[in-house]
Amino acid sequence: MPDPDTRAFWEATADGRLAVCRCQSCGKWMHPPLERCRECGGTTAFEYVTGSGVVYSFIVQRQPLVAGYVDQTPYVVALVELDEQPGLRLPTRIVGVDPPDVTCGMRVEAEFVDLPGGDFKVPVFRPAAARHALTTLRPDQ
Ligand SMILES: [Zn+2]
Numbered sequence: 001m002p003d004p005d006t007r008a009f010w011e012a013t014a015d016g017r018l019a020v021c022r023c024q025s026c027g028k029w030m031h032p033p034l035e036r037c038r039e040c041g042g043t044t045a046f047e048y049v050t051g052s053g054v055v056y057s058f059i060v061q062r063q064p065l066v067a068g069y070v071d072q073t074p075y076v077v078a079l080v081e082l083d084e085q086p087g088l089r090l091p092t093r094i095v096g097v098d099p100p101d102v103t104c105g106m107r108v109e110a111e112f113v114d115l116p117g118g119d120f121k122v123p124v125f126r127p128a129a130a131r132h133a134l135t136t137l138r139p140d141q
Pocket of ligand 1: 023024025027028039041042
């Protein structure tokens with residue numbers, strides 16, 4: 001549920017955009033959001049990010065234990081590291097790919113889906129377009 005610290009995140013997802021908390025002094029991104037930067041104590045605000053990143057880690061949920069997702073098992077729950085900053089990771093689901101085909105390091109892009117049973121949109125990630133993946137895999141060419 002949105003609260004004063006996360007309201008801007010949910011407002012952005014409702015518009016189909018991803019916004020992450022960022023220090024207005026040193027520029028460090030942080031998620032989950034904080035009122036003050038843990039590095040420099042500066043004030044923070046939400047800024048839009050590209051929604052591109054890589055799968056940092058993941059599990060395959062095979063047990064139908066989570067309401068709203070019972071009919072979607074198996075599905076992938078992942079930490080996606082966003083391109084904006086090393087270590088800036090978002091817990092999410094990976095969609096549009098069979099769970100056995102998900103790999104750490106896979107390039108992914110955000111999209112937004114309705115939260116089952118709620119009035120919110122949540123970010124999920126799907127494999128990036130092949131053109132983008134080739135660029136990333138072979139940056140020297
Ligand atoms: Zn800072």
